[in-house]
Amino acid sequence: MPSLLRLLAALALSLCAFAAQAGEVQVAVAANFTAPMQDIAALFAKETGHKAELTIGSTGKFYAQISHGAPFDVFLSADDKTAGRLVSDGKAVGTSLVPYALGSLVLWSPDAGMVDAEGKVLATGSFAHLAIANPKLAPYGAAAMQTLDKLGLAESLQPKLVMGENIGQTYQFVHTGNAQLGFVALSQVMKDGKITKGSAWRVPAEMHTRIRQDAVVLEHGKDNPAAAALMEFLRSDAAHAVMASYGYGIIK
Missing domain, CATH: 3.40.190.10 (Periplasmic binding protein-like II)
Known part of the structure; x- marks a missing residue:
């Protein structure tokens, strides 16, 4: 004892x-x-x-x-x-x-059939709103705008853009359906190496800084x-x- x-x-x-x-x-x-x-x-x-x-x-x-x-x-x-x-x-x-x-940028929608593997949905304009983070405050927002510029879609999609203060708020816009799709961080929709739900286009690194x-x-x-x-x-x-x-x- x-x-x-x-x-x-x-x-x-x-x-x-x-x-x-x-x-x-x-x-x-x-x-x-x-x-x-x-x-x-x-x-x-x-x-x-x-x-x-x-x-x-x-x-x-x-x-x-x-x-x-x-x-x-x-x-x-x-x-x-x-x-x-x-x-x-x-x-x-x-x-x-x-x-x-x-970090990696991804175009994402909770709708499994919304975003194709090459992001061509952006050119169709077949959505009401596209969410991005404020490019003046959030690097992922700046990367999103660079991607749209590279695609030649920045001007035509401007009326459809809704901006989150940060990438967290941007994700919420899409997750809750206030925007049909949006540019978010891959980490927000991936776990254990897999997209957790919906559909996504992983933006090629050369599309943005x-x-x-x-x-x-x-x-x-x-x-x-x-x-x-x-x-x-x-x-x-x-x-x-x-x-x-x-x-x-x-x-x-």
Whole structure:
């Protein structure tokens, strides 16, 4: 019995030490990365004991909020420019900036027969509304407009466009039927390497600027061990496996 008590006491002490080391990191997450980051945060907590509190939004709005002192520790951008701008502005730690994923744009509809494998439905105009994210705020919206320009359809489809503030709202427009189809992030309609429902055209990468997504530790989080731990975890095999399952290209 004494040995059992000693074992239980040692276990209690180790658990206390683990809890004492655990921290919390406030993370600003670009909307396209919502689902994978939720999965990664759960793995991160299990692996390290640290808790990642996620706030979801558009890259452009996060830039404005962080510039005005929003207390985030880590920023996961949807592009390869905004995090660097924050470094230049003195709002982020330059040595921490790393690319973490390559995003993919997809034309999607919840209707299984709506979108063909080559996106030719766009030229038919046989739909009332086409949803895209605001190209001034969201890199996926900018990629959508570049795609329409490349197809020579930007002007003719302008009256049909409905714009979401971010890619999350854009997905909701299509998901709820307020738009028959829309340009969304592949990660929003893919799980375990498969389109979960509806029909989709995966837009070829050459149709738009490459969607490289960067992560950075912000000034608010520069002394937070949990922030450093999260940045390291984003480059782990476990995190990469999650990203790949949602259709992201991996950057090592």
